[in-house]
Amino acid sequence: MSLVLKNGSVFVENEFKKVDVFIKDGKIEKLTNAEPLHNYKIINIEGKYVIPACIDPHVHIYKGKEDYLSASKAALCGGYTTIFLMPFGNGDSATSPNFYEKKKNFAKDLLIDFSIHAGATAVNQPEIKKFAENGVLTFKIFLPFSSHDFPTPENEYELIDVFKSISSVGGLALIHAENRVAIESFRNKFLMEGKTDPLDFMYSRPVLAEVEAVTNCILFANLTNCPIYFVHISTGTASEIIDYAKKQNQIVFAETCPQYLMLNEEIYKEKGSLARVIPPIREKEEQNKLWNHLIKGTIDTIGTDHCPMPIREKSRNIFYSNNGIPGLETVLPLLLNQVNQNNISFERVIQLMSTNPAKIFGLYPNKGIIRVGSQADLCVIDLNKSATITIDELYTKGEFTLYEGFKVKGVPIMTLFKGEVMMENGFPGEIKIIKNKGEFLQIKFEHDMLVKQ
Numbered sequence: 001m002s003l004v005l006k007n008g009s010v011f012v013e014n015e016f017k018k019v020d021v022f023i024k025d026g027k028i029e030k031l032t033n034a035e036p037l038h039n040y041k042i043i044n045i046e047g048k049y050v051i052p053a054c055i056d057p058h059v060h061i062y063k064g065k066e067d068y069l070s071a072s073k074a075a076l077c078g079g080y081t082t083i084f085l086m087p088f089g090n091g092d093s094a095t096s097p098n099f100y101e102k103k104k105n106f107a108k109d110l111l112i113d114f115s116i117h118a119g120a121t122a123v124n125q126p127e128i129k130k131f132a133e134n135g136v137l138t139f140k141i142f143l144p145f146s147s148h149d150f151p152t153p154e155n156e157y158e159l160i161d162v163f164k165s166i167s168s169v170g171g172l173a174l175i176h177a178e179n180r181v182a183i184e185s186f187r188n189k190f191l192m193e194g195k196t197d198p199l200d201f202m203y204s205r206p207v208l209a210e211v212e213a214v215t216n217c218i219l220f221a222n223l224t225n226c227p228i229y230f231v232h233i234s235t236g237t238a239s240e241i242i243d244y245a246k247k248q249n250q251i252v253f254a255e256t257c258p259q260y261l262m263l264n265e266e267i268y269k270e271k272g273s274l275a276r277v278i279p280p281i282r283e284k285e286e287q288n289k290l291w292n293h294l295i296k297g298t299i300d301t302i303g304t305d306h307c308p309m310p311i312r313e314k315s316r317n318i319f320y321s322n323n324g325i326p327g328l329e330t331v332l333p334l335l336l337n338q339v340n341q342n343n344i345s346f347e348r349v350i351q352l353m354s355t356n357p358a359k360i361f362g363l364y365p366n367k368g369i370i371r372v373g374s375q376a377d378l379c380v381i382d383l384n385k386s387a388t389i390t391i392d393e394l395y396t397k398g399e400f401t402l403y404e405g406f407k408v409k410g411v412p413i414m415t416l417f418k419g420e421v422m423m424e425n426g427f428p429g430e431i432k433i434i435k436n437k438g439e440f441l442q443i444k445f446e447h448d449m450l451v452k453q
């Protein structure tokens with residue numbers, strides 16, 4: 001089917017232009033103000049904005065807690081058409097059989113495009129080569145303990161070996177950066193002393209545990225020539241070290257998550273152990289510093305770390321509760337609200353949510369940009385529409401949102417995937433399931449494409 005998005009402001013070549021978007025066979029056919037032929041369906045979007053659809057580099061889907069369909073609907077309502085699944089969630093995917101099993105399952109049920117990050121552990125280095133031969137080039141490394149199936153590098157010598165393996169296949173290391181010895185020791189000390197308030201959890205994973213791990217990884221990634229990407233950077237202080245490394249021209253990317261931007265220590269008083277995520281949500285001072293780095297370009301992407309968990313698994317003593325909160329549907333409205341408050345530019349939001357992840361993960365210019373020939377994955381934004389976030393209206397199977405009752409102005413009202421309207425009347429939106437056209441995306445890197453902002 002052919003259609004035209006008419007009378008909107010379209011993000012083309014880094015600015016908004018009054019131009020109509022002609023879509024044919026799933027791709028952007030023309031950007032012009034010429035009158036469409038009679039066989040084009042016309043969608044009038046006067047007063048609205050068109051941006052490239054969002055790409056989430058960081059999603060977890062655990063069976064029973066979210067399914068592929070609910071995650072797809074949540075993603076479409078949040079303006080996403082592409083998600084990257086983390087190794088955890090329904091099998092660890094640190095070994096190729098697990099990985100391919102997972103790929104098969106996702107491909108069956110996800111409504112949108114996806115890829116899967118493989119895992120790099122202290123023991124799976126022969127697998128890294130095999131993954132790379134099959135076009136899988138992104139490898140998650142946990143520095144803190146994660147699970148017995150997923151052994152973390154025990155020391156810096158092992159970390160160097162893992163970086164070497166990833167570097168040798170032309171891959172990208174994705175790192176959860178917190179110093180393991182520090183957080184385990186602080187945890188034990190806090191538990192011994194009976195300090196188990198929700199806020200104690202934040203103190204038990206200190207800012208310096210992230211700063212140390214970030215510094216350490218940058219150092220050894222430099223030694224081994226390994227490109228690195230820090231997932232969920234939670235502190236402004238660690239961002240300063242990343243800024244330093246970028247200035248030395250090292251290939252270092254940084255992702256943060258909405259919870260570190262929108263929330264601070266107050267949330268522990270309000271939501272208690274429900275607010276458990278790792279790294280923890282930080283104090284206001286770190287939140288402010290992180291915002292500065294978000295604006296100035298140290299932070300490259302925003303990942304949601306979407307990971308719904310039932311309330312009963314989050315209601316124990318915070319030290320024994322599960323990690324994870326839902327995030328796919330709420331991040332774009334929360335950011336657009338900040339655009340309306342003049343705290344961040346609309347252009348920067350588009351870079352963080354779409355263009356930069358497309359460039360870093362090798363999907364550009366098929367995604368991440370509105371250009372003739374690119375896949376017609378688009379999101380239509382109404383900057384004047386207001387909404388109140390409530391879990392009752394979200395598609396995720398998550399049972400709560402930390403943003404309950406938040407009022408936002410600026411929402412995604414329509415998402416197109418491969419040229420078809422999959423979500424409309426947002427926010428939260430109605431899902432039009434057309435047909436499963438989601439595909440597994442093979443990664444190809446061109447790191448020099450990432451223009452430094």
Ligand SMILES: [Zn+2]
Pocket residue numbers: 058060086305
């Ligand atoms: Zn995660």
